[in-house]
Structure formats: C-alpha cells, structure tokens
Amino acid sequence: MFTTRLNLIYLALLITALLTLFLAPQNKPVSSTFAEDEYHSAIWPEESPAVYARFLNTPDKPPSVHAGSVTQLDNGDVLAVWFAGSREGAADVAIYSRRYRADINKWTPPIVITDRERTARELGRYIRKLGNPVIYTDAQGGVWLYYVTVSVGGWAGSSITVKYSDNGGRRWSPARRLITSPFMNLSTLVKGSPVRMEDGQLVLPVYHEMITKFGELLHFDQQGQLLYKTRMTQDPEALQPWLVPTSSNSGQAFYRRAGNAPPRVLINETSNGGGNWSSLRATEEANPGAAVSVIRTHTGKMLMAYNPTSGNRNQLALASSTDGKHWQHLRTLESGEGDNEFSYPYLARGNAGDYHLIYTWNRRLMRYMRFNDAWLEAEQ
Amino acid sequence: MSDSFWVWTHLAFFLLLGRIWTGRALHFDLPPGGVASGLLIIGALSMLEVQHIDLSGWLLAHAGTLSVATLLMLALGVIPGLGVSVSISGLERGIAHMVWLGLGIMLFPSALGYGSYDFYVLGYGAGMAWIALGLSILAWALKQRVLAIWLALSVLTWRLQLAESPNLWDYLLDPWIMIASAFWLIRQLFPKRKTRATEQQA
Numbered sequence: 001m002f003t004t005r006l007n008l009i010y011l012a013l014l015i016t017a018l019l020t021l022f023l024a025p026q027n028k029p030v031s032s033t034f035a036e037d038e039y040h041s042a043i044w045p046e047e048s049p050a051v052y053a054r055f056l057n058t059p060d061k062p063p064s065v066h067a068g069s070v071t072q073l074d075n076g077d078v079l080a081v082w083f084a085g086s087r088e089g090a091a092d093v094a095i096y097s098r099r100y101r102a103d104i105n106k107w108t109p110p111i112v113i114t115d116r117e118r119t120a121r122e123l124g125r126y127i128r129k130l131g132n133p134v135i136y137t138d139a140q141g142g143v144w145l146y147y148v149t150v151s152v153g154g155w156a157g158s159s160i161t162v163k164y165s166d167n168g169g170r171r172w173s174p175a176r177r178l179i180t181s182p183f184m185n186l187s188t189l190v191k192g193s194p195v196r197m198e199d200g201q202l203v204l205p206v207y208h209e210m211i212t213k214f215g216e217l218l219h220f221d222q223q224g225q226l227l228y229k230t231r232m233t234q235d236p237e238a239l240q241p242w243l244v245p246t247s248s249n250s251g252q253a254f255y256r257r258a259g260n261a262p263p264r265v266l267i268n269e270t271s272n273g274g275g276n277w278s279s280l281r282a283t284e285e286a287n288p289g290a291a292v293s294v295i296r297t298h299t300g301k302m303l304m305a306y307n308p309t310s311g312n313r314n315q316l317a318l319a320s321s322t323d324g325k326h327w328q329h330l331r332t333l334e335s336g337e338g339d340n341e342f343s344y345p346y347l348a349r350g351n352a353g354d355y356h357l358i359y360t361w362n363r364r365l366m367r368y369m370r371f372n373d374a375w376l377e378a379e380q
Numbered sequence: 381m382s383d384s385f386w387v388w389t390h391l392a393f394f395l396l397l398g399r400i401w402t403g404r405a406l407h408f409d410l411p412p413g414g415v416a417s418g419l420l421i422i423g424a425l426s427m428l429e430v431q432h433i434d435l436s437g438w439l440l441a442h443a444g445t446l447s448v449a450t451l452l453m454l455a456l457g458v459i460p461g462l463g464v465s466v467s468i469s470g471l472e473r474g475i476a477h478m479v480w481l482g483l484g485i486m487l488f489p490s491a492l493g494y495g496s497y498d499f500y501v502l503g504y505g506a507g508m509a510w511i512a513l514g515l516s517i518l519a520w521a522l523k524q525r526v527l528a529i530w531l532a533l534s535v536l537t538w539r540l541q542l543a544e545s546p547n548l549w550d551y552l553l554d555p556w557i558m559i560a561s562a563f564w565l566i567r568q569l570f571p572k573r574k575t576r577a578t579e580q581q582a
Binding site: 006009010013014016017018020021024027117120121123124125126127151152177179181182183184185186187208210211212213214225226227228229230231234236 | 385386389431432433434437438440441442443444445487488491492493494496498500501503504505506509510513516517520525528529532533535536539540544545546547549550553554555
C-alpha cells in the first residue's frame, strides 16, 4: 500500500518537474560584451568647472563613517551614499545618502536610506550589522543600491543585499538578498562599481574573504536577477576588484592585495567579457592592503585613486595609465601622518565629462570631489 | 521576502523543531494525537514575532536556507510520529547519505575558493536540472526512492523559485545535510564496536 502510494506521488512529482522544465522560459544568455560607453572616449565640455570639493557630513553625527559610493543621475543630480554609526560594525550603523540637486545647485541634508532593523524586517531575518554601500545608475535611469549584511560572525560572514529605485533614489524597493554561495550564503562582499553590458545586463565585481580571498563577477539581467557568476581570481590573495572595460570584450580588474601578496596593486585581464581571467600579477603601484578605485577617463586613459604607500593609509593620490600596467602620478589628494586615514576611494564618471570621487576622511568625514581632465593634467 | 520563500522558511522551522519534538515524543511513546498537538504548537511558534522578525527568520539567519535534502530527511523523521509508517531500509538511507556527503565534499570546498573550478556555477543552467531528473528516474528504477524524490523535488522547487536562490545547488544541498550525512555514516560504525565491547565485558 505504502509503495503504491509512493509510486503515484513520485510519478506526479516527476511529471510536474518535467513540465516546469519544458514550459518555463529558458535561461537568459549571459552577455559577454561590454557597453560601448564603458570603454569609449567622450567629448569634454569646456564650460565644466575644473574642481570642486566638500565634506558631505557633519563630524560626530554619527561619529564613525566609511565606504562611500557616488553616482550621477540622468537629471544631473549626484547621489552619494556611505555607512555611518557609533563605530564600524555597530548595531546603530545605517546607510546614509546625500543628494546634490542640479536644478538648484545645492546639496540636500543627509538622510538614512536603510538601517539594520529596516533591512531585517524587509528580509524577514535577523541582521547583525551592515556596511559597504555601492550605488549605481543603469542605462534606463534606475538606481541600484548594493550593500553587505551580516547575520553571523564578522565581515567574512557577509552577503549582498540589493535595493532598487525607479525615481532617482527618492523611494526604494524592499531589500532583497542575493544568493551567491552554497555555503550558507556566507562571505560575498561588494566594493567596486557595476559595469554595464551591451544589452543592458549588469556585471558586479564582488569578493569572498572567508578562509580564502578571491574576486568574482556577478552577472545580472536587466531586471536585476542574478544569472550567473564567474571566478575572477584563482590566487587566494586579492580583494575588492574594480573592473575596467577596455574594449567590447576585453577589460582589466584591479585589486586590493591581501594575505601574502606583495604590497602592490594587483591586476588581471579578461578577453571575453569577463568570462575568463588571467593570473594575478603585481603592478608597480604600492598598496598597503587598502581599497583602490579605477575608472576609464573620458580621454580613454585609466584613472586610479589609491593609497600610494605599502604600510598605511595616510596618503591618497590619483594616477593615470594608458595600459593599466604603468602608472603616472597625477595628484596627491591627501598627505597626512601616523594614524591619519584617507581611504576607500570610489570614482565614478559624470554625465558631463567630469569625475566624481568620494572617500573616507579619518573615519569621521566623507570627502567628495568633482573634477575634470584639465584639473588632472594641470601642474600642481 | 516573497510569499513562496515565506512558506519555505516556516516549513524549515516547523520541520526542524518538529523533528526534535517527534524524536522525544516517540521516545516517550506519545500517541499520534499528542505528537500532532505538539506540531501544531511548533507551527504557531514559527509565526511568533520577536523584534519584528518571525522566529523562523531568526533560525534562517543563523542556519541559512535549508535545502530540499535536509527538509526531506526532517520530514521523514516527523511523519512516523503521526502514525504513518515509512519503510526505508538502512541501505537506502546509507546510499543517500553517501551521495550527499560526496556531493558536499565536491561542492563546498570549491565554492570557498579551493581548487581551480567552481562546481556551483553548474547550478545556474537548465542542463544540470535535466541531468538531475535523468538521475532521479534512474534512482527510482534502482529502488533508491529517497534519492529519486530528492532530485525531482529539488528540480521542481528550483524551477518554481520557491526559495531565494536562482541556483539549483541551493535546492539540492546545504552544509547541514553534508554534516548530518557524515555523522550518520560514522555512527553506523559505532554500534558494532559498542556491541563488541559489551560482548568482551560479558
């Protein structure tokens, strides 16, 4: 009797599974072509200002800030995000945002986009801490906010959570967790900017840091659904990848060094749209084990913001390169001493041929800069 | 959280605590009605909110999303408590645990960065689902019903996206079933040793 019933149950199960496989839409192909504007030069408008800089938050409100990210919206507004709280990893840490309104040429006051409790409610699970927000405007003007959440353990236990806004960051969708690892979805973090593919898909460079440290590329469809992922490094000593397309199929990725890797910025390359990656190697540029940010400039070169020392984060500089391997120092943005920390730079291209840069200033302030090629190339 | 995943998390909570409860209830020879009452209470507990999060959400945060394999084994532990007999031989269970342990040993280290190939990426395509269904039919033909149901149910729930993941591996396996399988297989060795030791003492 039991066997007969079980046979029937299995038969029904099998037929339903077969039907869903036959009838459901087939998997979307993963794009392997970078969007043209990700690697082509643009015309520099002469009327843009050369440089502009300011702090985005008030000291001690809250006392500890870190990991800024910035994007320019289609209407010219600039949206900056960072995390802040009593200290990194504290329960009161929230994701803050501040908007530059292009129509009135003013910054609006900082607001909280989300915090631990709100994210926990939206995900329906306990969240212990959050951090590392990354913000990005897609080809349709939609704004994506990726950030890490931790339920168990330290940052190595992170997973990535995403929110979406269809009205320029004024209203956000409920948080959605990305599942990127079979091991209890532990240890996927984000720091670098997404890159647009030709058909509107996005790729997001992420990294693992539990037990081994390596980079991965997450492939999303136009609706932000995860399609696939690609391992970017085999060597377990690289973190926080930044992807820079150099043609429709080729690109370079730059990494913060970790573990026993030499104290240099690390690099590797793809020639099939991120599908496969070469072995890591060290550039000539120093890296103290701190995040770097690299983008393609409007003149076709690469621009890197980084800490140009091997021991600490008390200097921050900009350098440029034509091939990603040999770099020329352009400007020193910060030069401090001892425990000063100017870190976690995040570069983004502006709509008008300019650049946006945000970075942590001594863990107390978020520093924002906007500049153009003329300022970069002028004598200091 | 989607409605379907809400069901998944509450089912996981219900089956996990239900399995523990059923084990204790059977130990004390509780009748099926008593076991069912306890299960009802566990179902209600699952919805209890603590700091705006269901108890099942607290479990989920610490244990991760449970796979079909784990849910299936938990269900097989709960069902006998309701007076329904489930006859699965030790050999059939053993083969299932060996498969789960073997797949876990292959999958989890590669996902954590060991080795040059990440087996997890295979789970994004429909190709692996077809293979899984083929293996399910084969397992049924070989009278390995646990494996057959596990494979078919995993493909079905993956295709219907009942959990959060777009990857079939997350429906097939989780670290808990691998650990449980390792313990189950190791435990098969100990009763024999214990018996021998008892015989020697006698």
